[in-house]
Amino acid sequence: MDNNNGRGGGGRGRGGKGQKRRRRGGGRGRGGKGGGDAPPKPPRKQQNTDGRPKPHAAPPAPPAPHASARTSSTTRAHLTGVAFATLQGVVSPNTLRAIDEVLGYPTMTQVQQQALPVCARGGDVVAKAKTGTGKTLAFMVPSVDRAAASKPHRRGLSALVLSPTRELAAQTVEEGKLLATFHGLRVACVFGGTKIQKDYNELGLRGGRAPDILVATPGRLNDHLENTQGVAPGICDSLETLVFDEADQLLDMGFRPAIEKILRAIESTKLTRQTLLFSATMPDDVASIARLAMKSPQYHFVDTVGEEQQTHVNVPQRATICETQKGCAAELIAVLNDACSDPEHKVIAFFTTARLTQFYAELCLELAKDPTCAFLRHTKILEIHSRKSQSHRTKVSDIFRNSVGGACLLTSDVTARGMDYPDVTRVIQVGLPSDAAQYVHRLGRTARAGKQGSGDLILCRTEAFFLNDAKIRALPLQQLVQGSPTVQLETALYEAARRLPPETTGASYQAWLGFYNSFLRRLRWDKERLVEEANVFAEEVLALPGPPPLQAKTVGKMGLKGVRGLNVLKGPPGNPPGSGRGRGGGGGKGRRWFHSQIRPHSAPIRLHRGTHNSPMSRSPSRSRSRDRGCHIPYHEPPKGGKAWKFVADPALKKNVSPQASATLTALKKTYKSLQGAVDAGWRFVDGDGVDVKPGKMSGPHSAPHFFIEPGGSVAMSSTTALHAVNE
Known part of the structure; x- marks a missing residue:
């Protein structure tokens, strides 16, 4: 974890100017001019006057008819002349009203025309249709109708939609909200790359209303099922519809292990739920997931692609x-x-x-x-x-x-x-x-x-x-x-590259090394040739006078230790004078002069002793309201009945994600040991993007920053949710 404070020379001083495009910072210290760039402040959370987080904003007003009319040429090319009104008696009146008045869709696409009557009968369905042809509505209509029908007597989630990317998940949930306008249903979305506290509100874990329909990426959902109290029962006890959106992409991105874990978690609903799988292609691995998820091999198959010649x-x-x-x-x-x-x-x-x-x-x-x-x-x-x-x-x-x-x-x-x-x-x-x-x-x-x-x-x-x-x-x-x-x-090109900030060029060099390091056999390179080519890239494309510095542990994890031509930093990571936030003279420790592959964190983790059955994390010297909503999973209790708890540093007014210890414990139980988890494809990564060995994770202070599933998605972080790192 980066230390943004250092010590300098004599006298109080203010930091000088930081790097271009970065906020001027500089520590207050006993010295002349301190270092420059302070890390940017996190955005402040919106709060009411009493300090409580603001509730969810009211749903957007329904747009005028046809305001969201289909603009995609792909969608228009697959429209039919069959009106949604022909589905009366198959689709509920409130859903048809939303399609007409809110979405403004008069006619169906091919996949909607073929899939909606089949889905409405309640059986399992596999649909083959191209991206952009209206698949979202084809699975959202039956999901909304079933959720609305069971709403009076159901407790918990009705429909779960698994989506391969955050962008697609966000797009899906917006269409779902519009479709559910006249049903009074709550449609929510969780995905990686956002603060996990946001998910607690989405999932109704802070006293709010639980969702009726949930759209999620597999990595984040699997994290919640394993580590967030109350999520698994809320899904497993009432799930009526399971949807795989863009199933081929889900598997291409390495989500199969996460999907299999999710299916095991909701196994009890297999015989009662409806499973809908939509995919642009139908390779063998998609068919195997269909067999695993569905009640029987006799599912309905809808094909709107056929033998059409591909682009x-x-x-x-x-x-x-x-x-x-x-x-x-x-x-x-x-x-x-x-x-x-x-x-x-x-x-x-x-x-x-x-x-x-x-x-x-x-x-x-x-x-x-x-x-x-x-x-x-x-x-x-x-x-x-x-x-x-x-x-x-x-x-x-x-x-x-x-x-x-x-x-x-x-x-x-x-x-x-x-x-x-x-x-x-x-x-x-x-x-x-x-x-x-x-x-x-x-x-x-x-x-x-x-x-x-x-x-x-x-x-x-x-x-x-x-x-x-x-x-x-x-x-x-x-x-x-x-x-x-x-x-x-x-x-x-050379002059433009010279003007770019060192954060950009340094990170690009490291990313280039990491990417081509995985193709050495196909390139027929050895490690020395890789470094030679990387340094040519640094000189010719990045316009650098030489290779930018890499931390020794980064070099080691890439398997490049001892290879000539690398600029390896000696000792702990620090900054050249004038960069980073320092206390006093320009030699204080601060941010590295370029960002590493995964952006480092500045939020410290403070640990306090507390009873094992304490309901939530609380610093002994702070009020409960300061740490409200910080759901705490524990390490296995040490002797004496005590347990370590992750607590937000009140000075930062920022909760840290608490799942680190519980994730380690769960992995040990599942794979018998952390090394077993590594053998199964899990990775444990520190704040610099470097793998942490299982043998070095014995205590809470040495917990890794990120837990990465075998598919490459970040399952969670011990400080803040991160973007996917499988590129």
């Missing part, structure tokens, strides 16, 4: 091989220039990691200031990846979806899964895709619903082996060799 067979595709890494950056700008020549351009550019997405987004914004790349001034450069806050991601996703042209979305792969962005004219993939399936899935964002589109793949010469994959060779992929970029463009 990747028809769309024009080009693969450009660049001789150097700086050539890849220059080729990206050249392709963007060509794509933006269309006044209605709508471009998605995919990158290998979240940090590299951030780097190229900031690079494009800097390049827009140069006359050589003036075209970038006339397009919206949008950035979305797992390091961004959920509110930012939702806002950017909506902006791009609703854009009618003049927009470029730079993204990592995870954030775009399951989302329907209409009218995308071009898809650009920069760097090595993980496999052919990822390449095809990304390419499928363009040329939808009969629209025109094209795809570009930009690879360095060392990555060209990807084109030898049998599945890639079967595609109409035209291979090109990059022409020589102009001196003006190369100069503009």
Whole structure:
């Protein structure tokens, strides 16, 4: 955990200026001018005058008819002439009224026309339909109707929807709320990457009303089932409908272990609930989940895709091989220039990691200031990846979806899964895709619903082996060799990269190392070659005078200890003078000069002794109201009947997530030992993104910051919820 306080020289002083774009900070201390950048203050929670959190805002007023009319070209292409009104007697009157008056949908799509009558009969259903064809309404209508019918006598959750991404979950819950307008049902949503305290309100654990329908990502839901008191009974005792949304994406993202745990937790409802599985494709692993979740193999199957030819067979595709890494950056700008020549351009550019997405987004914004790349001034450069806050991601996703042209979305792969962005004219993939399936899935964002589109793949010469994959060779992929970029463009790229903050370039270097470290065998590199190429990337693309520093433990965890060419920090992490928040002279400890792969935390954990049956965490010297709502799971009680409890530091006015000890205990019970959990695919990660060995987690002070499920999603954090780190 970072220590943001240090000691300096003599006399009181105020910190100097911090890094560009960061708030000026600087410790009060006995010294001259202190260090600079203080960490930004967390946003203040909205509260009533009596100090209690404000209740949930009232649901939005229903929009005017057709205000949410379907704008997606994909959806419009799959509309039928069959009106929802024909479902009278099959769908409840209040639901039909919401579809007509609130959502403004007069007619059904193909999947809705075929699936709704079948789902209304109550049997298990597997539906095969493309993203953006109206699947959400197809499973939400029966879920809402069943929840409304059982509401008078039901206690607990009626419907559970599992969604692969936060963006898709948020989109689903909004449509569910509108659909339930006239039923008085409560539709809630929980997903990773947000403070876990927010989930307590959503789940009705702080005295509020429990949800009737819950939309969740598997990792966060599994965390609550195992560690949050009251969640498992609320689901298992009353669940009537289970939905898998974008099931193929759920499994592609590694959620199968989490899904299997959830299914075991709700096993008692298997014979009484209805299970609905919707997927764009139907590979064997999706079929196996269907068999595992459903009452019998005799489920209803709805297919609106059939043998329809997929996008990747028809769309024009080009693969450009660049001789150097700086050539890849220059080729990206050249392709963007060509794509933006269309006044209605709508471009998605995919990158290998979240940090590299951030780097190229900031690079494009800097390049827009140069006359050589003036075209970038006339397009919206949008950035979305797992390091961004959920509110930012939702806002950017909506902006791009609703854009009618003049927009470029730079993204990592995870954030775009399951989302329907209409009218995308071009898809650009920069760097090595993980496999052919990822390449095809990304390419499928363009040329939808009969629209025109094209795809570009930009690879360095060392990555060209990807084109030898049998599945890639079967595609109409035209291979090109990059022409020589102009001196003006190369100069503009170098100068723009030099102006970027060291936080961005340092994190990009570490992310580049981490990504290609996992492809050494396919690249036919050894560790020395990896570091050589990384340092070329730092010099040519990041415009750094040398490799940025890495912590020794980070190097060790990458298996690069002793490899020449790395800039390894000696001793505990600190800052050069003038950065970080210090007490006094510029030598005080503070934030590192660049962010590590996972953003470090500043909130300390204070531990107090308390009785094992204490109802909630409370510091001996503070009132109960200070720590209200901090649900406490415990370590196994030590001798004497006492237990350690996680307590928020009152000075920070911020509760820390309390699940760390309970998660460790649960894993020990499930896998017999923490090493058994590691063997099963779990990871334990500290605040720097470095794995913690099970043998070093014996006490509460040495608990890891993050618990990562085998699928790669962050199950929880001992300080604050984190974005997914499986990129």
